[in-house]
Amino acid sequence: MSRNKPKVLQQKKGRNRKRGHPPHSASKKSVKQKHFRKQSLKQRKKRQRKRIKKLLVELISSLTIAVLLIYLVSLLTFVIPQIEGFGMAPNLKEPNRIFVNRLGEIKRFSLVYFHVPKRSKEVSTRRVIGLPGEKITYKEDTLLINGQEQVERFLTEELQKAKKEGYQLTEDFSTEDIPGTVLGRIPQGKYLVLGDNRTFATDSRYYGLVDEKDIIGVATMKLLPLHEMMKL
Numbered sequence: 001m002s003r004n005k006p007k008v009l010q011q012k013k014g015r016n017r018k019r020g021h022p023p024h025s026a027s028k029k030s031v032k033q034k035h036f037r038k039q040s041l042k043q044r045k046k047r048q049r050k051r052i053k054k055l056l057v058e059l060i061s062s063l064t065i066a067v068l069l070i071y072l073v074s075l076l077t078f079v080i081p082q083i084e085g086f087g088m089a090p091n092l093k094e095p096n097r098i099f100v101n102r103l104g105e106i107k108r109f110s111l112v113y114f115h116v117p118k119r120s121k122e123v124s125t126r127r128v129i130g131l132p133g134e135k136i137t138y139k140e141d142t143l144l145i146n147g148q149e150q151v152e153r154f155l156t157e158e159l160q161k162a163k164k165e166g167y168q169l170t171e172d173f174s175t176e177d178i179p180g181t182v183l184g185r186i187p188q189g190k191y192l193v194l195g196d197n198r199t200f201a202t203d204s205r206y207y208g209l210v211d212e213k214d215i216i217g218v219a220t221m222k223l224l225p226l227h228e229m230m231k232l
Contacts, residue, residue: 087195097224104218111219130192137174170198
């Protein structure tokens with residue numbers, strides 16, 4: 001009887017293997033595989049976090065460089081100031097923002113952004129009316145340049161309203177009344193500027209001609225508010 005026991009045990013072990021019970025060595029191998037997969041997953045997640053961190057650093061660096069470049073370019077090419085006061089109403093008024101091209105060409109009726117004469121810390125936006133070498137005269141709301149009539153189309157509605165209500169939009173004056181002119185003419189490098197709101201604007205009639213070196217740039221567009229965006 002005792003001799004048969006080992007055979008019975010061997011048969012039971014054989015049955016257990018057939019029923020799917022792995023041997024001890026197979027179990028160890030399975031544990032090692034699970035551990036390896038877990039470590040591999042951790043490493044992948046770690047690499048992924050590093051990639052995301054690297055991308056964020058690169059993105060922030062790129063944005064910072066872009067902002068600095070825009071700022072440096074703006075110092076040389078443009079500025080976006082806010083209109084203060086109502087000297088340019090109704091075409092521009094507080095708190096409109098305008099795009100000023102520092103490299104823009106100054107022409108008649110251009111809107112220029114400049115340092116106010118004798119008040120260098122104060123800046124303003126006004127319209128160029130008189131160019132170097134010209135004699136400017138206003139008489140009964142009519143602009144005369146070197147004796148020739150010039151139409152101010154940007155004031156059409158205001159002039160019609162003034163005529164209808166019986167008042168003068170621009171008081172009579174000439175460059176002879178403005179200090180700094182030579183025989184009534186605007187000298188080289190100087191400009192006569194006026195506000196569109198002629199009745200209330202402070203302009204060359206009060207502080208004199210504007211020197212070209214004090215002109216920051218030419219306003220080319222109204223940017224804000226968005227629903228009023230337009231070329232100037």
